[in-house]
Amino acid sequence: MMAGSAGPQGGESLLFLTDEQLRKGIEAMFFAYRAFTADPDRILENYDYGRAHHRAIHFIHRQPGLTVNALLGTLGVTKQSLNRVLRTLVDDGLVEARIGRRDKRERNLFLTAKGEELERDLSDAQRARMRAAYRAAGPVAVAGFRQVLEAMMDPEIRRQYQSIKDGAFRDGAA
């Protein structure tokens, strides 16, 4: 109903906006995401950890010193949910929760050596798959891949996503 109008991109075909194309995109997301999580899941089976632990470890690695609240926002879960995960990671010595210097209520999260090791294991597997896919598809496709995924995100999340490792990390790790 919208796709029928004369597109803003001149004479360009809008066939890529047909319902069939959209549905194939939806299915591609489903199947690819499953593959995407399969490798780390296999590794985690050997530990007593699950996907939730992986996600926490990933973002603590990416933003050493981030606060519990920040991680909460990134992961989009409740503090009770995160706490269950975080507690086991701290107890097992994979994560260190240092009391904040500027604000003593905050905890700045860091991976220990042991935590970094598991992180490497998990991300090696995940990056291997991603690298193979990137290599097979080529740089132009990869750029498109990233563009579409970013366009799918909610604006606020997109900002968060873009600020990781680009933006400043004030405080905490300092």
Add this chain to the structure above:
Amino acid sequence: MMAGSAGPQGGESLLFLTDEQLRKGIEAMFFAYRAFTADPDRILENYDYGRAHHRAIHFIHRQPGLTVNALLGTLGVTKQSLNRVLRTLVDDGLVEARIGRRDKRERNLFLTAKGEELERDLSDAQRARMRAAYRAAGPVAVAGFRQVLEAMMDPEIRRQYQSIKDGAFRDGAA
């Protein structure tokens, strides 16, 4: 370690294979997938259904008449898991399970009018987001998006993915 060698693509930069690029891809998958499921999840809250019901409904809509076994393979869950979901959908009159004509042990699954209605609700929301992302990124990006996602899939799954709505659906719906 691999990316350092002279690439097969001539003088092309391999910067898109750096760990940083791969990690951004991993994060993009995570955030985009969350957005991708958010809209249907919101709709499903009003019903007594969850994401698992949505997935079943989606694939039954896409391949009317597919068997329980086939759906099992597509979804990648156990029959006990699927059965719990399927039972409620049949009981609630969203899905019809017809005894197979050729093989009476099989059940061919179809959406009822009521089932099609919910499917439309859910996929309208999901396609709206996908359409917006596609439109924003443009056809070239969309092609790349699909290429990378397909390259990420396990080969067997990729074949399954590609055969949906392309390949013949012998039996069942006939």
Add this chain to the structure above:
DNA sequence: CTTGGAAAGTCAACATGGCTGACATAAAAT
């Protein structure tokens, strides 16, 4: 025709990881 195996359904038990609600403590902010 009998028998073996496949397709489906079901019951029970369990794990993970979401959620809400209620409450406690420490420290910052007003």
Add this chain to the structure above:
DNA sequence: ATTTTATGTCAGCCATGTTGACTTTCCAAG
């Protein structure tokens, strides 16, 4: 001194995944 914020915790609920065991129905091969 009081309120608000950041964190942690307990308890319970729900959805959805798992394994294992067992039944019924039916096709197919001996």
